[in-house]
Every structure is written in C-alpha cells, then in structure tokens.
Amino acid sequence: MRKLQKNYPYILLTFFSCCLIFIIWPNNSSFGSTTDWVQQHIKIADYFRTLFFENGQFFPDYAAHLGGGVNIYALSYYGLFRLDVLVSYLIPSVEMEYIVVTYILLEFVASINLCYYWLRKQNIEKEICFVSAILLATSSLLFQSHRQIMFVNYTPYLFCTLIAIDNFLQTKKIRWISLSIALVILHSYFFSVTAIILCTGYFLLRLENINGKIKLKEQKSVLVKFIGAISLGIGMCAVLLLPTAYYMLHIQKDRGSTLSPIEIFGITPSLKGLLYYSYGAGLTIIVLFVLILSLQYKRTKKMGIILLICLCSNLVSYLLNGTLYVRYKVYLVFLPFILYAFAKTLQEMYHSEKKIHFSPLLLACIPVVTIYLFDHKKEEVPLLLDVVVALFLLLLFYRKKNTRYLLLACVLPFIICVRLNANEVYPQKEKTVFSDNELADLCSAYPGRFLDTTTGLLNVNHIFSPDTYKTTMYSSLSNGEYNTFYYDYMRNPMSIRNRVVLSSNPNVLFQLLMNVTTMETRKETLPIGYEILEEKKETVLARTKDAMPPAYVTDSLYDKRQFEKLSYPENIDVLSQSAVVDTDKTDFQKRTKKENFSLAIDGKRNRKKIVRLPKTYKNTVLLLSFDISRKDGREVVIDINGIRNKLSGKYANYPNNNTTFTYILSSNQPIRELRISASKGNYHIKNVNLYSLPYGNIQKRNQSVDTVNLEKPIDREVLKGNVTVSKEGYLITSIPYEKGFTAYMDGQKIPVEKVNTCFVGFPIKEGKHDISIVFHAPAKRLGLMISGISLVIFIILFIYEEKLLWKRKH
Template sequence: MKKRDKFYITILFILPILFVLCVSTYSIYGSKLDWLSQHVSLADYFRQNFYATHQIIPDTFAHLQGQTNAISFSYYGLLRPDVLISYVFPNIPTRFFIIGYATFLWASTGGLCYCWLRNKGYKDSISFFSSICCICANCFFQSHQQIMFIEILPFLFLSFILIDKNKRQWLSLCICMALFHNYFYTPGMILILLLYDYDQNHTIKDILIPILIGMGMATILWLPTGYLILNNHKSVVQTNLFDLLIPNFTLKGLVYDSYGCGLTVISWIALFQGIQFERTRKLSILLILMFVFPIFSYILNGTLYARTKILVLCLPLILMILAHWLQERKLNKGLLVLASLFLCTKTMLLGLLISLVFIGYYFMDKKECLMIYALVPMIVFTGLNYNQCLDSKLYNSIYSKDKQKLIQRNDLNQRTADLDQVGYSVNHIYDLKEMKASSYTSTSNSLYNTFVYDIIKSPVSQSNRTIITDSENYLYLSMMSVQNVLSKDSNLYGYKEVDSKGKYKLLKNKNVFPMVYVTSDTISESRFDKLFYPYNLDTIYNRTIVNGETSNEYASKMKLIKNLDQSIVIQNKKKTKKTIPIDFDTKNKMVCIDFDVKNYTEKKVFISINGMKNTLSKKHSVYPNGNKHFTYILSKKELKQFDVTLSKGKYKISNVRVYTCDMDVFDRVVTKVKPLKTTSIFKGKVTTSKDGYLVTSYPYEKGYEIYIDGKKQNVEIVNKAFVGCKIKKGNHTITIQFHAPFKNAGLGISVLSIMIGGFWIWKKSKNL
C-alpha cells in the first residue's frame, strides 16, 4: 500500500470521528425515541442482567414486559460486540460503547470502501472521492438513530473485498456478524452478495457454502428469534400489490433521504452513465429499476412493507459504478438528459445544476474539480444532520439520578411503573429491583399488546402501538401487579406517597393483584367475549377469564353518565389547552371517557385528558396504530375538572360517552401464593379451600412450564393473555419455569457450524 493510500484511508477514518466530536460538544450523539429507549436502555439492562445471572443469552428477562422471552430483544444488540465488551467495564456508561462502536463502524466503512475500489483497479483519487460520497451518504444519519440499519455496511464492503480476493471462506464470519448486527437486513445482504458475485464472476456456487456456514454460526440468534416472530403478528401498513408495480420517481431510496442511501444527484446520473459500459450495463439497469419500482424494496424487506431504507444495501454497487464512470471519463449526453428527466423536486434540480457544473469541468480534463466536488456531499450531510442530536437535559431527565436513588433506597415488591416520559423510559431499568410491565420491541408479545390496548383500554400514547407504555389506568396497574409508581403527581387512586427525591415521588399500593395467585371466581372466555366496553372492564377485574364453561355470574357496575351524539370539528393551528368543568359526582369513582376521532390531515393527532394521552398515527404511517377510538380511564383521588390538551390539525370528535363506576368494585380478594427463594421464574406455597385456577400476570408465550407439587401441568391462557392452569384444593408447592423455544437447538447448531467453519476456513486457507 502506497503512502497516499494510507493518507486517504486515515482521512476517511478521521472525518466521521471529527463530525461526532463536533456535534457532541453541547449534546449527546444520539436521538430521543429509538436510540434512547431501545439501544441504550436495553444495552444497559443486558449488562445489569448479565452481572446478576452470568448468562449472555438468558431464557427470560424478568424486568421487562411483565416477564418475557429474552429473545424478544435480540434485535437490539444481544450479541453485538459493543454490548458484550461493555460487560467488562461496568463503571463506564453503556452509551459510550454504543456511540463509540457506531462511530468506529461508520469510520471503518469509508476505509473499506476505499480499499475495495483500489483493489478493483480504480485510481486513488477516484476511490477517495467515491469513499467520501460513501461516508457522507445521509444513511449514516442512522448512526445515532436506528443504528442497526447501517452497522451492517462494513461487513458488506468486507465481503466484496473477500470475493474479489478469492477468499470466500472468510465470508462466513461476515455473514455471522451481519446477523448479530441486523438479522432483518442480512437476507437482503446475501442477495446483494449473490448478485455481485454473479455479475463479477458469472458464478455463485463458490459463495453458497460460506454463506450457509455463516448462517449456521449465528443460528443461536436467528432460529429462536424467527420462531418468536412467526408466533407474533405485527401490524404494518397494508400494501397494494398493484401499487408495487407503479414507478416512484421521488428516488427516496437513493437521493438525500436518511431512510435510503442518501447520496447526492451525481449517483443517479452515474447509474445512467453506467449503461454505456458493458462491464456495468446490466447492474446499472437493475439498480435503476430497484430505485424506481417499489416491488424490489418489498421483496428485500421480506414482503413486510416497501420501505426504501433496505436499499442502503445497494450503496457499494452504486459507488462502484460511479468510480467506473469517472475512471472511464466517457459522457453520454443522451443518458444524461434521460437521467435529468427523473429529477422533479427543487432540491434535486439544485443538485442537478451543481452536478452539471462538476461534470462540465471534470470532462474538460480539470481533474482537480473532483476534490472540490467532494465538498458537496460533506456540506449536504453536515447541513442535514448537525442539529439532530439528543439534548443533554432530556437525557438527564430520562436517566434521572433522583429516580435511581428512589428505586435503590426502597423495598420494591412486585412491579414498578414510571409515569414520567413514558415513551422514553419504557425500557429503562434503574436497578434490578425494578420490574416493569412496559416494553418497546419490534417483537412484542401480541397477546399482551391486545390485552393492554384492546381489552383493558390503556391509552395508545405513541404512534407505534408496539410500544407498551405505563399508564395511570387502574386496571393496568393492578392487574399487572404494579405496586410501585414513579411520578411527579401523587393524585392517583389507591397509591400513597412513601418517598420523594427532587421533583419525583415514589407511590405505593399494596392492594394490587399479586403476581401469582389462586382464585375460583372465573368466567368463560366465550361469555366474556360477548361483553362490550366498558362493561367488560370491571368484569375482567372481578372474574378470571378461562377457557371452558363456568357457573360464576357477574353483573357489570358501570353506569352511563353522558351520551353526546353531536360532533365537534377541531381546527387548531397549534397545540391548545382547554378546561372542562365536571358536573357529576367523581368521588371514589373511576371515570371512563371514549369517543371517535376522524383525522382530516396527513399528520398525527393526539388528545390528552388530565395527563392521559391518546394518539392517532399519521395517515401513511408504516406502523399505523389504528387508534381511531380514544379511551381514557381516569382514577384520580380528586377529579374536579377535565384538563384537555388538543394537538394542532383538523379532526372530528364524535360519539362522546362518559361512564363511571365506584372504585369499591375494584377491591377483589384473591389467594396469594407465598413466594419462596428460587432460581426459577417463580416458586411458592399456597393453601386453597376450593378447586380453581392458578393465575399469573406473566404474559403467555410458548416455553412456560408449571409444576404443582412436582407434577407438570397443562399451561393455559387466562385473562386472555396470561399464564395459568387449573389447581385442586389443598396445600401445594408451585414452580413456574420458562425455556426459550429453539434456543438450545440454535446453540447446538451454532457450535457445530463453528467447528465445521473453522476446519473449512483452515483447509481453504492452507490450500491457497
């Protein structure tokens, strides 16, 4: 390697680091929702859990989603190197590992791109220019957002280098690491590798074995995860197959957009210019079609949706065609005009103008303009991303030391809810004494999600309803065994303030349901399903829902107070607040309010009542929450008025209903199972005088086992979403265990694949 090559690689490595350091001067190189509530919070929890269990991949996480399969969170770095390395340094905050590793991979991508292009025979200046376009592609905006989308790119570039150097045996490690970083994008990466190998060498047979070995090495992750995904339905926007065949000329997957490649207009021109060369013609045409027709994004996304961010996997191929065109220095004016016809926005036209100036000078043999034009992607990237980082004040409010001290210095029996910044704190665990019923993962438990939002009607406060947030809904708090609440407000029925620190209060209610109990007060699922809101609310609280006929009757105590048939159209240019007086008795009562919402705009709509927020996602949301019927279940100690906050926009509110119910109704007596010390999920003793049901607040999923007096029981779904089983009267010892399905099988296949792969790599390398 020449000195100039080393110099260029050094520059490419340093530039991303300098950018991160500059934008982090007065902020944190991160973002609010996904980065904070998922990547950092979960990495921190993984580390805490490892210190407690000494397991890198445990079967279950006791502190999230009311006790859940640990594989539910595998997408967020469970086996990623930065997370694992953080286990060795317990005194360093995990965010430094997340930021440092994302920056390292970003910086490495530029160097790998340069080495790859140089190995293909392109000039150092052209390789450097193309690599600048690479590291300044706006997709690297995700390095402080949804980091898994771009952390797969270094392994893609490295795979190309290995193919070109005929060292395909090492591809297995790249595939394995890609799966650890982003198992969802890895199938697309494999397709790109097959396409590249066939385009360059007219064969794919030599690449299949290392791909299969790499997949085998990572089976410990993707096999149990795949099983989990297949057992959980996720709501996404419905795709019209005919629409997938209609060309989309916005080019969001290629130009400027951070949820695509995010390159400048010169890349689009390069794809058309690549058609004139036999070496790049077929690939150029295919890539043009991929960026114009949504069907390709749909296929690469596994037919889940047609989002263009998956096309970031095409980034290396685009840069290769760009480098080839610049090196050949051949301009086809007809193809240039044709490419220009697709550019229809003001931003694209400005980019076209700048590109034409560059092309004019470059093809006049003024090679120095190549480095001058390299400033364009740098300026574009900096302008779009410089002020996009996380405010330090918000970070400190989410990771509050006052909250942490409240958690650490108090005895927390059962679960805890954090009602402050619920969307951001949803996955954050301050101390392993804190067990939560909330969670935010793309593979959340579908039964539990339905229970929270559709049965007990907790407010859908976020645009994405896979986020299960804590709420003041008394049914949620009690049925999920939430004995402790962190809040700035102490006006919550049944909860008493026991401690405070700064502006935060710790509230406690010892009358919520135990996490495991026995009852004979049941109602059949078929009978319960005939009940409608709100008459099913106090029913599910006072009767356990079971599969089978029962003789226990229950009459709902809910009363209709107001029924307003008229509609109200809201037209707000900004968020507004209103106060509505209450003209009915609310003392010691639960107040249930519900109404329909019709949105007339493309933006999301939210309405808060006394701090309880409901949101209807925007019209074309990728993950629509479908929340067109807002419900508020208020259980305040004192409720004198409705404090309403209305979002900006135009929307209609109709069919307003108000119900009340005495809070005495929510005072059910059950037989608690006395917990014993155990390494299982739960072990305890109970004495019951009647045959009945063992009921838990553990969300049901396959893998649970219940033993009564050492005998394995038939696990049932009770209360529509939870683990339970029948139990006979008498004295019993209860043991509940959970084993993640296919985890052990995945581990066995991974170990076997590592052994086979190691031998195969050694043999192939020796032969070379």
C-alpha cells in the same frame, strides 16, 4: 516514506470522518436522536448486560423485566449477540451509551477506509476511490449512525465480505467469507438477507469477469465453495436466526399502512432510495449521473441496469423489506454496490477511448423535478446547484481525463450532509427528577412492577436494577395478544403514534391487575389507592397495597367464550373481579354505572377548557370514552386531567387507528371537573360515555385470593414458589402467555393454559403445592446445536487453510 505516502488516503479519510462527526455533534448532547436511538438501541442493549449479570446466561431465553415478560428473541434485533454488547459484559462499570457510541463511530470510520481499500484493490484510480469513500461518509451512513444504528452497523463487515470474496476468487479460501457474513448477521439480521443477496450478485459478477481465466469445471467448484461459505456463516448464527424467525412467525406483526397494488408495483420517480433521503442511500445527483452513463459501457452496463431498476421499483423495496411495507431503508445495504458501479464507470470514462453521450442525463430531470416540486426537504438541499456542479465536473473530467477534478465533487455532498444532520434532535444530558439509584431503591424496597408516567418514551425500556419489572416496552417485535389486552381490553390510553409502543400512562384498573405496586408520576395524575412516598417538583414516588399478587389462586372464575361476547365496559368489569378461564361459570356482579354526561370538543375552537362533572366523585374510578370523527386526516391529540390520547395522522408509517379515546380517571382527591386540552384540526367527538366504578369494589380483591409465596427463580425458571389453596380454582399469573412455557406442580409437569385472555395459568386443587413455571425459547436448542456444529466446522476449516498456507510458504 513510500509507505507513509501509501497511507495518506487512509489518514485523510480518517481525519475527514472525525471532522464530520465533530461538526454535527452538538455540545452537551448524546450522539443519538431523541427517538428510537435512546429508548431502544441504548436501553435494550443495557438491559442485555443487566440480564447477563443477573442470571449469568450467555444464551438467555426470557426477558422478565419488560412488557410484563417476553421471549428474549423479541429483543434480539437490538443486538443480543452484537460485538459491542458482548464487550460491555467485560466492562460493566462503563455506561452502555459510551460503549455503543464509541463502537458505532469506529464502525463509521472503518467503513470509509474499507471502502477505499476495497475499491483500490480493484486497481481503480486513487482519486476515484477517494471520492467514492467521501460520498459514503456523506451518505445516510452517518445520519443512521445516530438514528437507527441497526440500519448501518453491519457496514464494515459487509465491506469485509466483499474483500473476502475478491480474495476467495484468487486463493479459494472461504473462511473470511463465512466469518464476515456471520458478523453481518449478528449485527443486523433484518438487513443481512439483502446483504447476502447482493454479495451473491457481486460474486457472480466477479466470476463472470474472470470467466476466461477459470475453466468451467473449476467455476462450478468455486460456486459450490461460495455457497458453502455463505451457508457456514448463516449456520454459525443459527442460535440467533432460528428462535427469532420462530418468534416472528408466531406473533401478530404491525405491518403499517395497507398497501394498494399501485403502491407495490409502482415506481418512485424521486428515487428516494438513492438521492438525498436520510432513510435511503442518501447520495447526491452525481451518482445518478454516473449510473446513467454506466449504461454506455459494456463492462458496467449490466450493473447499471440492475441498480437503476432496483432503485426505481417499489416491488424490489417491498420484497426486500419482507413484504411488510415499501420503505427505502433497505437501499442503505446497496451503498457499497452503488459506489462500486460509480467507481468502475468513472474508471471506464478515464481509460476508455469510447465516445459517450451526455444527453441521456436528461433522464435525471425526472427525480430532480419531482424532488423540487414535492419534497419538503428541498430547502435543505441546494439541488439545482448540485446538478450544475456535478454536470460541469463530469464533463471536465471526461474531456480532460484528469481525476483530480473529481475531488471537487466532495464539496457539495459535504455541505448537504452537514445540513441534513444538523436538523437531528440530539438528546440533552439533563438530570431527571429522581435518579436511577433512587428508583432502583424504590423497586428493591417494594417488590412488584414499577410504572413511570413522567418521561414518555424515554424510559419505557429502561431497567434501573434487576429488581425493576415493567409492563411497558418498545420493540419492533412484541407479544400481539398482550398488546391487545393492553389497549383493547384494559383501555390504556394510546399516547404514541405507534401502537407497537406499550406506553406508560396512569390506569389504576390495569395497574392493580398487573401487580404495579410502585410508580413515578406527576402529582395531578396519581391514581387512587397510591400513597406518596416522596415528592420533588410536582413529581411523586408512590406505592399501593391494593395491587394483585404476581401469582395467586382464585375460585372466582368467568367463562372465556362468554367473555369474548362482552363489550366495553363489561369486559373490563369482569377482569377487575374474576379470572377469565376455560370454565362454565358466567356469573358476575355488574359494578360499572353509566352516568348522565355530555361533552363536546371541537378542534376548530374552544380547544382548552374546564368541564364540570355532573357530581363530585369520591373513591371512584371514572371510565370516560368517546369516538373521534376526523375529516382532515391530521393527527389528533386530546389531554384530559393530564392523561393523553392520540390518533395518528392518516399517512403515518404505523397508524395506531386509535379512533376511540378512553381515559381511566381516578384520584385520592374528589374528582369534580375535567381539564381538557385538544390539538387543532378539523374533527369533533361523538358517542361520549362516562361510567363510574366504586373503588371499594376492587380495592380489597387481593385479600380474597390465595397468594403464591415467591422464591428466587433459578436457571430457566420464570416463577417459583408455594401456595396453600383454600378452594379449588385456577392459578393466575400476570406473565403474558406465549409458546415455550412449561409448568410444574409438586414436581409433576402440567399443561399451561391461557387465562385472562393472554396470561399463563392452570387449574389447581386444594392443599399446599410447590409451583414452578419454566420458559424455553422455541427453536433455541436446535439453533444452538446448529451453531455449535457450524463453529466446529469453521475452526477445523480455519486450521486446514492455515496449514495449506504454511505449506505454500515453506
């Protein structure tokens, strides 16, 4: 009976957590948002499993199916070695969505219980521990569990690390610290840096509190052991950290908006990192009140000062975000430490006879007033009621010295949490026009790359089968040179606010160059040269025979230095007929013709209209472009013939700076008009240019090259085949170039060059040749070696500490 009573808090917390999940999770919906959760967290995790079963490699190097092909460590942020992804390899018949959702919900419930367990181990009153755990459950932890899971999926292992630190100070056993830190890193390496810093601060604080119980010499030994434990945990993850760090240091990273010194060194008066904000800690005003009161107690003063400075300072956020931006998501890592200070302060208020003053709580008026006046989400938060109730309960608790009054503090956070989570847009479980099996069959029947322009962001990372290869990708890390080629040279329309997304839109010039042989699209946007294979509900599956091979040899070359001097549309004209390489050839036949055409679009009026073209265009590709002149800083969206371009708002997190809209228009039917639909706003267009390019000039290009006959790659090979070269020239691929590629011709290693601005290629002579292109992720071998050594050390350490424990017991 006593044991059951001891477990009551865990049973109640588990029940509360499950009820909270049940309340916010709509029927017939996935437990995740319609934004990054589906496109990245589910689709990329599912791709890892597909890749594992395709090549059987536990430590892969290359992701050939996304973004034209990319270093696998560009995707490592999405759980390359995460536990749920690894478990999915054992149960391939279970959908990845179910595995990820089950895992994140188990983590959520475990985090709440571990929070209570950890605080209770500090001899803090049960009610205070319970309230702290409820505040964790109603914080942003739940919201981010269905929005950005990497923001919070390390949380239970962070609590395990803190528990391990407490045990280490008692037993001097370091193994659990190393294991817990390793799990934090494997789940979210980005947030692990902040987690390690805060865990180190917690360790030093606990060491200081037991200063009188440990001699100075022993303290140094303890500190060295702790550093060793953390280092061992980091070392075991070197196979993830080193190749990822190398990749991050060698790409062009989108840093978002440029920050001014005021933004970096300023403060956040609304305390978004702490209060109510879903991309911060998401706690309520009672926590701020208690942190302010903590400054009046000797044992909690230092914690309170450090936390309040961190939560107010933009500089701290800027540094912990790797100097990328000032964002409040890093404060999610602070949750255990904020709640620790919260619980310890309430414990002092309960036991201490010291008289404290509540007048400093007036400082809380600053964030309260700021939120009330400027935060657009204030309608979702009963702010004034929260202030009054929190103040009343704290006064009652302090005067009566009764912890049960604090239990009432759980009510408003629960209501606020439900209201904030209720505004999430959960993806409905709806059927697509063509099933995954149908699309997989299409990709298997017609080798080459596949493009889906019907589902927007939803399927940019979705791989239906091992035969599905795409030019699109949505990842925080990506090949910057390929991105430049994608948008700046080939002028793919930018239909998303974030330029990092390689979105899917019709562009026949790009598709032919990139070996896009099949596509799913709306009938109205079907490009020229693609024949319909199947049609359902105005959506078609189509293929073309005009796409360039994935690898070929050509002697039609153009000097890359001269190419850099060309402007649009000459550069896209050159790419459509020649290979841009290191040569002295600069001859090309200009095929684009400027048309006499004018167009006016005004965001204030006539936002929907049909414009007649100067003539009817048959078997022609039209290149339409214009600049956006915007005065109000709002987002601009213009659709022309079903193709969308978007200029993100001035204050977007990742402004795409798409001030020039380009539309590559083509159709198997004659083009007579432009169907235009534009968003409302204070803008107009200028510098309108329309060029025509006869499709016949590019239609048969694939017949003028020597095609590489492909074979199935093995091991680390990206491309393998043979080719009979009729004229000396260059072997050209549509594989985006990055460090790590090695080429072999007839068994001999040869240097790889960057061709067509960002692709793998090399010179080749006449005759028959066997070709192999291999990719090894830079720094992976070193990382694997360090991880292996660290793992061996950990196992030896584990056995050693187990033996010591056994000897003490016997």
